[in-house]
Amino acid sequence: MANIKDVARLAGVSVSSASRAVRGEGYTSPEVRAKVERAAAELHYVPNALARSMRGRPTRMIGFLVYDIVNPFFANLAAGVEDAAQAQGFTVVICSSQPWQDKGREQSYLQMLLQSQIDGIVLQHVFSAPEYYYDLLQRQRIPVARVVNAQQGYPFDLVRCDTQTASCELIQHLIRLGHRRIAALGPQLPSYLGGDRLIGYQKAMRAAGLEHGEELVLLEGWRTRDGYNMAHKLLERGRPDAIFAFGPRIAAGVACALRERSLRVPEDIALVCVDDFGMGSELDPFMTIVRQPEREMGQRAGELLIERILGVYSGEPREIVLPAQVIIRRSCGAQRTAKEGTAAGNASSLRGANHSWEDD
Amino acid sequence: MANIKDVARLAGVSVSSASRAVRGEGYTSPEVRAKVERAAAELHYVPNALARSMRGRPTRMIGFLVYDIVNPFFANLAAGVEDAAQAQGFTVVICSSQPWQDKGREQSYLQMLLQSQIDGIVLQHVFSAPEYYYDLLQRQRIPVARVVNAQQGYPFDLVRCDTQTASCELIQHLIRLGHRRIAALGPQLPSYLGGDRLIGYQKAMRAAGLEHGEELVLLEGWRTRDGYNMAHKLLERGRPDAIFAFGPRIAAGVACALRERSLRVPEDIALVCVDDFGMGSELDPFMTIVRQPEREMGQRAGELLIERILGVYSGEPREIVLPAQVIIRRSCGAQRTAKEGTAAGNASSLRGANHSWEDD
DNA sequence: TGGGGGCTTGACAACGTTATCACAGCATGA
DNA sequence: TCATGCTGTGATAACGTTGTCAAGCCCCCA
Numbered sequence: 001m002a003n004i005k006d007v008a009r010l011a012g013v014s015v016s017s018a019s020r021a022v023r024g025e026g027y028t029s030p031e032v033r034a035k036v037e038r039a040a041a042e043l044h045y046v047p048n049a050l051a052r053s054m055r056g057r058p059t060r061m062i063g064f065l066v067y068d069i070v071n072p073f074f075a076n077l078a079a080g081v082e083d084a085a086q087a088q089g090f091t092v093v094i095c096s097s098q099p100w101q102d103k104g105r106e107q108s109y110l111q112m113l114l115q116s117q118i119d120g121i122v123l124q125h126v127f128s129a130p131e132y133y134y135d136l137l138q139r140q141r142i143p144v145a146r147v148v149n150a151q152q153g154y155p156f157d158l159v160r161c162d163t164q165t166a167s168c169e170l171i172q173h174l175i176r177l178g179h180r181r182i183a184a185l186g187p188q189l190p191s192y193l194g195g196d197r198l199i200g201y202q203k204a205m206r207a208a209g210l211e212h213g214e215e216l217v218l219l220e221g222w223r224t225r226d227g228y229n230m231a232h233k234l235l236e237r238g239r240p241d242a243i244f245a246f247g248p249r250i251a252a253g254v255a256c257a258l259r260e261r262s263l264r265v266p267e268d269i270a271l272v273c274v275d276d277f278g279m280g281s282e283l284d285p286f287m288t289i290v291r292q293p294e295r296e297m298g299q300r301a302g303e304l305l306i307e308r309i310l311g312v313y314s315g316e317p318r319e320i321v322l323p324a325q326v327i328i329r330r331s332c333g334a335q336r337t338a339k340e341g342t343a344a345g346n347a348s349s350l351r352g353a354n355h356s357w358e359d360d
Numbered sequence: 361m362a363n364i365k366d367v368a369r370l371a372g373v374s375v376s377s378a379s380r381a382v383r384g385e386g387y388t389s390p391e392v393r394a395k396v397e398r399a400a401a402e403l404h405y406v407p408n409a410l411a412r413s414m415r416g417r418p419t420r421m422i423g424f425l426v427y428d429i430v431n432p433f434f435a436n437l438a439a440g441v442e443d444a445a446q447a448q449g450f451t452v453v454i455c456s457s458q459p460w461q462d463k464g465r466e467q468s469y470l471q472m473l474l475q476s477q478i479d480g481i482v483l484q485h486v487f488s489a490p491e492y493y494y495d496l497l498q499r500q501r502i503p504v505a506r507v508v509n510a511q512q513g514y515p516f517d518l519v520r521c522d523t524q525t526a527s528c529e530l531i532q533h534l535i536r537l538g539h540r541r542i543a544a545l546g547p548q549l550p551s552y553l554g555g556d557r558l559i560g561y562q563k564a565m566r567a568a569g570l571e572h573g574e575e576l577v578l579l580e581g582w583r584t585r586d587g588y589n590m591a592h593k594l595l596e597r598g599r600p601d602a603i604f605a606f607g608p609r610i611a612a613g614v615a616c617a618l619r620e621r622s623l624r625v626p627e628d629i630a631l632v633c634v635d636d637f638g639m640g641s642e643l644d645p646f647m648t649i650v651r652q653p654e655r656e657m658g659q660r661a662g663e664l665l666i667e668r669i670l671g672v673y674s675g676e677p678r679e680i681v682l683p684a685q686v687i688i689r690r691s692c693g694a695q696r697t698a699k700e701g702t703a704a705g706n707a708s709s710l711r712g713a714n715h716s717w718e719d720d
Numbered sequence: 721t722g723g724g725g726g727c728t729t730g731a732c733a734a735c736g737t738t739a740t741c742a743c744a745g746c747a748t749g750a
Numbered sequence: 751t752c753a754t755g756c757t758g759t760g761a762t763a764a765c766g767t768t769g770t771c772a773a774g775c776c777c778c779c780a
Contacts, residue, residue, distance in 0.1 A: 001501070003766055014730040019768060027728050044499055049475040050410045050419070051766035054735045059410070061476075069454075070439050072638060075430045082429075082456060086465065091472050094429075094454045096442055100720050105446065112451050115409040116421075139404055141361070223719040224642060249719050252642040259644065278432060280640010282584060282612040284619065357585040359609050363736055374760045379738060387758050411736035414765045 002043035011039035022047065053117060061091045062305060063113040065106070065125040069096040072278035073294055074124065077147060080298020081122050088306050093118065097125045106133075114140055119309045122301050123156070124148050143308035147301035150192045157308070159301040159320045161292040163193070163274055166324035167200025170272055170290050171244060173326065175208050177333055179241040179270055183216040185230045185254065186246035194219065197246045197274055216240060227253025235261060242270035242332070248277050248289075255285060266333035274324075281358070285331035292324050362403035371399035382407065413477060421451045422665060423473040425466070425485040429456040432638035433654055434484065437507060440658020441482050448666050453478065457485045466493075474500055479669045482661050483516070484508050503668035507661035510552045517668070519661040519680045521652040523553070523634055526684035527560025530632055530650050531604060533686065535568050537693055539601035539630055543576040545590045545614065546606035554579065557606045557634055576600060587613025595621060602630035602692070608637050608649075615645060626693035634684075641718065645691035652684045 008018035013032055020026040021036035022045070039045075053059045064081045066074045078094050085092045093116070095109040106125060110133065113121065120143040127133040134154055137144055145157040174182055184201045187194040198217070205212035215237060218230040227250035234240065235257070245251035251273035258265060265271045265285035274290040277283070300320055307313040368378035373392055380386040381396035382405075399405075413419045424441045426434045438454050445452045453476070455469040466485060470493065473481065480503040487493040494514055497504055505517040534542055544561045547554040558577070565572035575597060578590040587610035594600065595617070605611035611633035618625060625631045625645035634650040637643070660680055667673040 004768095005766080015766095016730055016732095016768085017728085020729090023768085025768095027726090029728060032728085044496075046471075046474045046500065048477060048766050049472075050413050050477050051735090052768075053410050054414060054737095054766080055768045056735065057768080069429065069442075070432060070435045070638075072430060072432060072435075075432075075435050078454075079430050079456060086468075091453060091476065093451060094438075096439060108446070111406075112409075114406045116451065117408060117410050136404075140406065223717060224639075225717040225719070228717075248639050252639055253717075255644070256642045259646070277640040277643070278430075278638050279584075279608050279612055280637040280643050282616045283637070283640050284615070284644035286619070357583065357588075357613075359583040359585070364738095365736080375736095376738085376760055376762095377758085380759090383738085385738095387756090389758060392758085408736050411765090412738075414736080414767095415738045416765065417738080 002045050003048065004045070006043055007036060007039045007045050010043060011035040058119045058309065059117050060089055061093060061116065061118045062302070062309070063093045063095060063109075063118050063121045065095045065097060065109060065113075065121060065123050067096070067125055068098055069094055073275055073292075076294035077124060077298035077301075080295040080300075081147075081302040082298075083295070084299045084302025084306060088310075090119070090302075090306060092302075095125075099125070099128065103128070110136070114142070118142070120144065120305045122147055122298070122305055126151060130154070143305055145301045145305035145308070147297055148193075155317045157301070157304040157318045157320075159297050159304065159322070161297060161322045161324050162196075163290055163292060163324045164196040164200040164203075166290040166326055167197045167244070167274065168204045169200075170288070170326050171201050171204035172208075173288075173328065174242050174244075174270060174272065174332060175204065175210070177270075179333075180210060181216065181238075181240040182210065182212075182242045182244060183218070183234055183240040184212070184244045184246070185217075185227060185234070185250050186219050187222045187226075188219050194246055197244075201244055222247050222249060224249045224253040224256070226250060228257050229253070231257035235263075239263075239269065242272065245271070245273035248273055248275045248287075251287065252277075252280075265331050270332045272332050276327075279359075286329045288329045288332035289327050290324050291327050293322050297322060362405050363408065364405070366403055367396060367399045367405050370403060371395040418479045418669065419477050420449055421453060421476065421478045422662070422669070423453045423455060423469075423478045423481045425455045425457060425469060425473075425481060425483050427456070427485055428458055429454055433635055433652075436654035437484060437658035437661075440655040440660075441507075441662040442658075443655070444659045444662025444666060448670075450479070450666060452662075455485075459485070459488065463488070470496070474502070478502070480504065480665045482507055482658070482665055486511060490514070503665055505661045505665035505668070507657055508553075515677045517661070517664040517678045517680075519657050519664065519682070521657060521682045521684050522556075523650055523652060523684045524556045524560040524563075526650040526686055527557045527604070527634065528564045530648070530686050531561050531564035532568075533648075533688065534602050534604075534630060534632065534692060535564065535570070537630075539693075540570060541576065541598075541600040542570065542572075542602045542604060543578070543594055543600040544572070544604045544606070545587060545594070545610050546577075546579050547582045547586075548579050554606055557604075561604055582607050582609060584609045584613040584616070586610060588617050589613070591617035595623075599623075599629065602632065605631070605633035608633055608635045608647075611647065612637075612640075625691050630692045632692050636687075639719075646689045648689045648692035649687050650684050651687050653682050657682060 004018050005015055008015045011018060017032050018036050021028045021033045062085060064078055068074055082092050097105045123144055123146045126149050147159045150160045186198060202212055218234060220226045220230050227245060231254040243254055245254055254271060263269050271285055272288045276289055276291055364378050365375055368375045371378060377392050378396050381388045381393045422445060424438055428434055429438060442452050457465045483504055483506045486509050507519045510520045546558060549555060562572055578594060580586045580590050587605060591614040603614055605614055614631060623629050631645055632648045636649055636651055
């Protein structure tokens with residue numbers, strides 16, 4: 001409640017001197033500084049960031065527009081953005097747009113962010129009307145860094161992950177283990193993320209001369225229920241050796257369907273996917289996965305954005321592509337492999353040091 | 361970039377009239393309103409929320425101070441807070457304090473929130489120095505609503521969940537199924553959350569005349585690795601019929617340890633816990649749980665806070681206690697029960713409509 | 721002794737908005 | 751006819767801070 005005038009009065013100096021002393025900028029004598037500090041402490045003075053920003057200072061707030069903060073993949077992105085922000089004294093406003101259940105939020109969030117004079121936006125959310133919103137952002141001169149969202153043809157920095165290469169490696173690993181009929185389950189096309197994984201799958205299968213046509217590829221959606229339905233459809237056409245799910249929720253649905261049919265993973269059928277299960281990672285099937293460095297992606301995107309905000313960089317749009325990693329666990333039926341470091345054969349080899357728990 | 365003066369000039373009216381027209385408050389003739397709206401659209405005018413708040417208006421921003429946004433339990437709380445905020449035109453600044461890895465964030469976040477003139481705080485985070493921080497908040501007249509954080513003796517609204525009753529019911533369910541030696545695995549005491557669940561366990565065990573002493577109760581921590589270690593310790597003392605883990609990460613560690621010892625859930629041993637696994641919910645063991653209404657808790661806390669901010673309520677601190685629900689799935693070894701609606705016996709009964717997928 | 725330059729301080733305008741006030745026009749009713 | 755009240759409009763101060771400028775002081779060097 002106390003403002004800088006109160007502090008100045010109590011310290012017996014001018015407002016200007018109080019302001020300088022509080023900020024530690026400009027010339028201030030030690031005595032004045034001491035008096036001001038004492039007064040500020042006594043009055044429990046808290047500077048008003050609004051008034052500061054009114055004088056043209058950046059607000060040091062950035063927005064993070066994301067589909068769904070409840071999804072651990074996105075939550076990790078958010079945590080990464082926060083890491084970058086925190087390191088530079090920025091605050092993040094996380095906006096969970098949930099476009100599938102509330103079309104209006106993207107609009108109202110963006111409006112709020114602009115009105116709040118945020119300094120920039122990290123964007124995972126894919127706008128329903130890209131031209132309109134990107135125009136809006138460019139008109140307002142708001143720096144934007146995109147993450148994951150790899151829509152083509154817009155002049156913004158981008159951080160994404162190459163899941164195609166890792167998907168290909170993962171399939172190759174399955175092939176090395178002896179799997180031949182390998183199915184792929186993903187979302188409808190077109191899909192930036194889904195397309196990437198499909199191509200990785202196709203590359204590996206083609207190179208190995210294995211069938212990878214319509215019979216083995218179902219593309220219906222990202223949700224658990226989609227995975228469940230696709231798995232049942234797939235199994236009615238005959239049992240594959242392995243299933244590659246493009247996302248963990250798909251894999252969860254598949255696991256559920258397999259359990260219903262009393263098929264064991266990996267004994268009867270292998271099951272692998274892209275992305276981890278958060279807290280469920282240690283449950284069964286103990287899943288072999290392609291892991292994206294989500295937190296790092298968020299962090300890098302935050303860093304790119306802040307560089308633009310501070311004017312450290314102002315050149316052409318940049319694109320950072322991070323590699324994904326294959327993490328071999330039990331669900332692919334591996335015996336033992338030294339390749340990935342996280343070597344894990346069967347259940348009994350998991351003991352102790354082989355495990356790297358994630359909960360701090 | 362354009363401000364209200366530009367709009368006024370272009371519309372050919374005074375700043376006051378432009379302001380009134382933009383806000384739709386006070387008297388404005390239809391002609392003026394039309395002219396101003398046209399000018400605002402042409403200039404892509406965006407009101408400056410900072411300047412508005414400078415004139416004593418609330419910022420309509422609230423902070424949510426939480427341990428870890430990556431944990432789905434907390435992420436759901438956050439989503440609930442956002443639901444409440446969004447409904448009233450408020451913005452949420454989520455601050456993930458991560459006290460176990462960065463002691464300084466609680467301080468720096470709180471400072472940032474205060475400087476940003478937020479209107480209130482929803483608090484899950486438990487302060488390292490409660491008196492200091494609560495004093496600070498009360499001095500600054502910041503309304504606070506706590507959620508989950510059930511520290512005693514502070515005059516703030518509180519929304520929490522009664523996991524004690526549900527834990528008791530869950531144990532009773534295990535007992536009805538014939539389990540006798542039931543172990544409990546949780547965090548060190550004192551712990552608000554852990555204590556609640558322990559008491560529920562003890563009540564049920566005592567009422568049934570079953571042993572529930574030191575041999576069956578281990579209290580070492582919330583983490584996966586703690587669950588893993590506790591499970592191994594427990595099993596070296598002999599095999600219990602069932603294990604009650606106080607949290608999902610503990611349960612994940614237990615599941616891992618059981619797998620290592622080739623013990624099947626629920627055939628060899630039952631395993632139940634408090635809280636769900638997010639995306640891992642459909643994996644094995646398909647866990648019987650106590651479920652808290654996280655999102656609703658967050659929402660209610662947000663509502664209580666906003667009521668205080670808007671002055672709708674200003675009386676004594678309120679406490680809302682929501683019930684937790686027992687969700688019976690497969691890991692407890694149930695045969696079939698009509699009680700919970702989500703009845704699920706063995707694998708084959710899971711099919712189709714019995715499942716309520718959570719992804720969207 | 722004079723002047724240049726660094727240190728220290730304070731007065732004041734400005735940021736964009738809204739609340740307050742004053743005033744003018746018009747209709748109503750006594 | 752005049753007082754009253756409603757409608758519409760505009761000038762102005764204020765919110766809390768900081769950037770700019772001017773001025774005074776002291777020290778050092780020419």
